[in-house]
Amino acid sequence: MAEPKRKERPAAQLLQGNVAAAEAAIRAGCRFFAGYPITPSSEIMVRMAELLRERGGAFMQMEDEIASICAVAGASWSGAKAMTATSGPGFSLMQEGLGYAYFTETPLVLIDVQRAGPATGQATHVAQGDVMQFRYGSHGDLFPIALVPWSVQEMYDLTIRAFNLAERFRTPVFLAADEAVGHLRENAVLHDDYEVVDRVRFGDGDPFGSADPAGVPVMPAFGDGRALMVTGSTHDPKGFRKVDDPNVHDALVTRLMRKVMDHADEIVEVDAHLLDDAEIGIVAYGISARTSIAAVKRLRAKGVKAGLLRLKTLWPFPEREIARLGERVRAIVVPELNKGMIAGVVRGCTRARVLSITQTNGKTIDPSRVVRFAEEMS
Amino acid sequence: MTRAMEQYLRKGLKGTAFCPGCGHGLLLGSILRAVDRLGIPQDDLLFVSGIGCAAWIPSPNIGTDTLHTLHGRAIPFATGAKLANPKLTTIIASGDGDLTSIGGNHLIHAARRDLDVTVICANNQIYGMTGGQTACTTPVGTHTATDPAGNVFRPFDVCRLVKAAGARYAARYPVTRPVELIDAIEKAIRIKGFTFVEAISPCPTQYGRRNALGDLAKLYEAVDASCVTAEEAARLGEDERRRRFVVGEVVS
Ligand SMILES: Cc1ncc(C[n+]2csc(CCOP(=O)(O)OP(=O)(O)O)c2C)c(N)n1
Ligand code: SF4
Numbered sequence: 001m002a003e004p005k006r007k008e009r010p011a012a013q014l015l016q017g018n019v020a021a022a023e024a025a026i027r028a029g030c031r032f033f034a035g036y037p038i039t040p041s042s043e044i045m046v047r048m049a050e051l052l053r054e055r056g057g058a059f060m061q062m063e064d065e066i067a068s069i070c071a072v073a074g075a076s077w078s079g080a081k082a083m084t085a086t087s088g089p090g091f092s093l094m095q096e097g098l099g100y101a102y103f104t105e106t107p108l109v110l111i112d113v114q115r116a117g118p119a120t121g122q123a124t125h126v127a128q129g130d131v132m133q134f135r136y137g138s139h140g141d142l143f144p145i146a147l148v149p150w151s152v153q154e155m156y157d158l159t160i161r162a163f164n165l166a167e168r169f170r171t172p173v174f175l176a177a178d179e180a181v182g183h184l185r186e187n188a189v190l191h192d193d194y195e196v197v198d199r200v201r202f203g204d205g206d207p208f209g210s211a212d213p214a215g216v217p218v219m220p221a222f223g224d225g226r227a228l229m230v231t232g233s234t235h236d237p238k239g240f241r242k243v244d245d246p247n248v249h250d251a252l253v254t255r256l257m258r259k260v261m262d263h264a265d266e267i268v269e270v271d272a273h274l275l276d277d278a279e280i281g282i283v284a285y286g287i288s289a290r291t292s293i294a295a296v297k298r299l300r301a302k303g304v305k306a307g308l309l310r311l312k313t314l315w316p317f318p319e320r321e322i323a324r325l326g327e328r329v330r331a332i333v334v335p336e337l338n339k340g341m342i343a344g345v346v347r348g349c350t351r352a353r354v355l356s357i358t359q360t361n362g363k364t365i366d367p368s369r370v371v372r373f374a375e376e377m378s
Numbered sequence: 379m380t381r382a383m384e385q386y387l388r389k390g391l392k393g394t395a396f397c398p399g400c401g402h403g404l405l406l407g408s409i410l411r412a413v414d415r416l417g418i419p420q421d422d423l424l425f426v427s428g429i430g431c432a433a434w435i436p437s438p439n440i441g442t443d444t445l446h447t448l449h450g451r452a453i454p455f456a457t458g459a460k461l462a463n464p465k466l467t468t469i470i471a472s473g474d475g476d477l478t479s480i481g482g483n484h485l486i487h488a489a490r491r492d493l494d495v496t497v498i499c500a501n502n503q504i505y506g507m508t509g510g511q512t513a514c515t516t517p518v519g520t521h522t523a524t525d526p527a528g529n530v531f532r533p534f535d536v537c538r539l540v541k542a543a544g545a546r547y548a549a550r551y552p553v554t555r556p557v558e559l560i561d562a563i564e565k566a567i568r569i570k571g572f573t574f575v576e577a578i579s580p581c582p583t584q585y586g587r588r589n590a591l592g593d594l595a596k597l598y599e600a601v602d603a604s605c606v607t608a609e610e611a612a613r614l615g616e617d618e619r620r621r622r623f624v625v626g627e628v629v630s
Contacts, residue, residue: 032462034454058461063487067454070447074426074458077445078466082458100448222443223463225421227388229438231446240390240438241446 012187017155018085020188021111021175022047024159025083029196030109031057032075032082034068036090039123040179041113044085065090069097073106077230079201079221081163085111087179089120091130091137098172099138100232102256105208105217107166107199109159111175113182116337116362125362126179128286128337134174135315141253143260145267146174146315148285149181152188158312164197165267169259170216176314178337180287180364209237214258261316269312270321274300278307280374281329283322283346285311287364288335295370302371304378314342319349326350331377333357335365383410386420388441395434399594401579401601404553405500406435408577409471411556412563424459424466428452428481430507432473432500432579450480453488456495464494469567474501474515474576478536482514489543489572496566496573499536502581510584517621521588536576537628546571548628552578554602555625562627578605578623 015023022044025033033048045061052059058075062068068084075082086094091112101108114130116122130137134146145165147158159175166173203218207228210217217237220226229239234249242248260267274296275281284292289310299306309325311318326332332350334343335357343356357373359365387410396403413423421443425436429449437446443466447455452470460468470477477485477499488495503520505511510523515536519528537548547569549562559577566573578601580586586597605625606614614622 032458034458060457060461062454062457063483066451067457067484067487070451070454071458071461074445074455074460075462076458078459078462080462082462096448097451221463222424222445222459223421223466226443227420227441228443229388229446230444231437232448233446238390 010190010192012189014185015152015188016043017149017152017177017184018043018113018182019047020152020156020190021085021159021177022051023190024156025109025163026051026055027190027192028160028163029081029198030083030163032072032080033084034060034062034071034075035084035086036062036065036068038087038090040115040182041085041087041111044111044113048083065093066097069094069101069110072108073097073101073104076106076108077222077228079223081107081167083109083111085113087113087115088117088130091133095133095137099140099142101172102138102142102144103232104230105170105219105256106172107170107219108172109162109166109175110172111159111177114176114178116360122362124179126287126337126364127360127362128178128288129341131176131314131338131341134176141257143257144174144315145169145171145260146176146313148176148311148314150286150289150310151181152184152186154312155181156188156190160194164195167197167199168216169263170199170219171260176286178286206237208235208239210255213255214262215255216259264316267313267316268318268321270318271310271312273308273310275307275309275325275328277305278328279305279330280307280378281325281332282306282308282370283311283325283332283334284308284336285314285342288337291365291367292335292370294367295374298367298371299374302375304374306374317345317349322346322349326352331355333370333374335370337365383407383414386410386413386441388438391438394439396431397583399580399582399597400431401502401553401581402432402435402500404556405498405577405579406439408553408556408559409435409469409498409563410440411560412567415564416567418467422465422467424468426452426456426459426468426470428472428476430473430476430505432471432502432506433476435471435500450476451484452476453481453484453497457488457493460493460495467567468495469498470495471498471500473506474499474503474536475505475513478534479514485540486543489540489545489574492544492546492571494570494572496563496575498563499574499576500579501536501576502579502585503533504581504585506581506584510588523588537574540574541629544572545574545629547573548576550576550578550623550625550628552601552605552623552625553580554598555605558625
């Protein structure tokens, strides 16, 4: 008789970043996708259409992005893990719906594969210009969660993490991808030994409040017999609209902030490369971190003590990690594909010198630019 | 609200937000009576609305699952909720501005897809909540906050619009004819696929006042008189017909 087969770790496969994200969504339990085609994110939708047909679940190509994000939020209230994917102009259209999802504590995942903007910009070219739209895109006070992948492997891993965080904190979670990572093809392992978090659907307590001021309430689904009252207007813990009560509004906005910010340690992830003895710290994310790691290697070969702090979480911003880095290095360099959006945030976290390398031509930064810049400084 | 329908009202409710004499309250009563006749378990009912006075008809009044969404977006939210749990009897009840102006694209696409939902449009021919601005349903020549000299643009005939987009059933009645209205809502919910009911619902505060329609009794009489059957309409001249609502079933 044949030996029972041991569960083998799946082999690495050559995959596109966008496809890896779709595979991850299905494995994380996503059973609803609604979207509208837009470059450079469309491969995610196309793969989700195939996967949801094979594995069960619902797929809907909607009439626009506004409808897409609303359908995703509606599906989430029916109990499904739900996702959409888009790029710049579509992401802008989704902002009102995202604010609604945030305020009604609706878990969902949105992948924005950033392209060069404003407006239609360069639809097929890379940029990192939406980093502030993740944070400030919708109106009102919002404290969002956004993760930044730098590889095909992380398009997979961080999509799973995005679903877990969405369920854990009952909030929309963004995967802040960029065109270069979304369209990258490289080996990745679609492993399945990860934890899957499911929302707390049954339990005592109100659906929009908790005794803990940073608490995440239980989230029953439509059809559970709870006569749910979901509204984007200011609501009390039971869901009753209370738009004229200053205390109710303040308590709700504050709890939604604290639910994310008091748990920043659980959410924020960074990755340190050769920082122990570094004199120059590079802070980078997404495809620009790929540039930066190459630059660090070249600088080290030339005897310049450079290291990389790679952000895997963009929001909440890794403030403490940046502050600690600022105490150890002579200067921090932030290369990014916009006019210095995150460099400005880094400056707010440290008194160290922060220098910004910006590029807005639709191309990735060449490592030699970072090398030259760092050499001139040292 | 009569005691008879109390089981459908949300517990803990303290009065209604509607102005005295608002037709939306009568429409709420008609919806509950239709639902009651159908005998659908309350736990299987989902009401979805957008933003506007009419969006308050289900939320918070109806004691089932309710989803009070964004202005114009009730239908896409309902699309996701229904697809993710097809067991839910999903009813969208919202205003004419909400469903046919800002949300017009979603309306025709849901009809095209034959999504299995019922849309109930409370048509007060104006934007009530925001202070009486012109809607895409405002009749030519009537006065609004943004058209004090009278609206010049033709209104949508929403029933014909959704029919052209593929609705399985569409009907129009004023809230002054509850027997027909309740029957239409009941039929619409019973039919599988995309169905639509337009309820002509007077807004005394914004529409009635601006168009000098008189006290509540006169306003309701005027609204009822503006509703004619197809046969009655056929006997009218073009100009007369344009100022009337043709009531009845448009698709059956
Ligand atoms: C995106 C957006 N634009 C505008 C508004 C403001 N607004 C709230 S209700 C409303 C009109 C509602 O009119 P209708 O749907 O006809 O309902 P009614 O109040 O007349 O019953 C508008 C324009 C909004 N809430 N959101
Ligand atoms: S403003 Fe008009 S539609 Fe709104 S509640 Fe008052 S009467 Fe009804």
